Amino acid sequence: MAKTKATAQDFLSKMKLPEQGSEESAPIAAETTKIEPRRAAGRTGLKHIGGYFDRDTVEKVALLRARLDLDNSQLIKRAIDELYSREGAARKFGDR
Numbered sequence: 001m002a003k004t005k006a007t008a009q010d011f012l013s014k015m016k017l018p019e020q021g022s023e024e025s026a027p028i029a030a031e032t033t034k035i036e037p038r039r040a041a042g043r044t045g046l047k048h049i050g051g052y053f054d055r056d057t058v059e060k061v062a063l064l065r066a067r068l069d070l071d072n073s074q075l076i077k078r079a080i081d082e083l084y085s086r087e088g089a090a091r092k093f094g095d096r
Contacts, residue, residue: 049076061075
């Protein structure tokens with residue numbers, strides 16, 4: 001059985017959701033609908049830093065996130081801040 005190729009219009013038509021506060025949703029015309037990528041307002045001007053880690057490291061990150069109630073960005077920032085201050089202290093005392 002041959003599968004028909006899905007188009008972007010098919011996808012968008014299936015994604016129509018009822019508008020809040022109205023009992024029926026108005027159809028969206030493809031010509032007038034402008035779809036823009038979502039932008040996280042809280043990330044404007046920030047730089048992404050990522051990495052590829054083995055399973056053990058990923059599990060450690062998951063445990064720390066849960067125990068400390070932090071997201072990935074907060075956890076990475078905290079780790080970097082602590083490492084940076086430890087390295088700075090080591091230099092002040094001539095350990096490095």
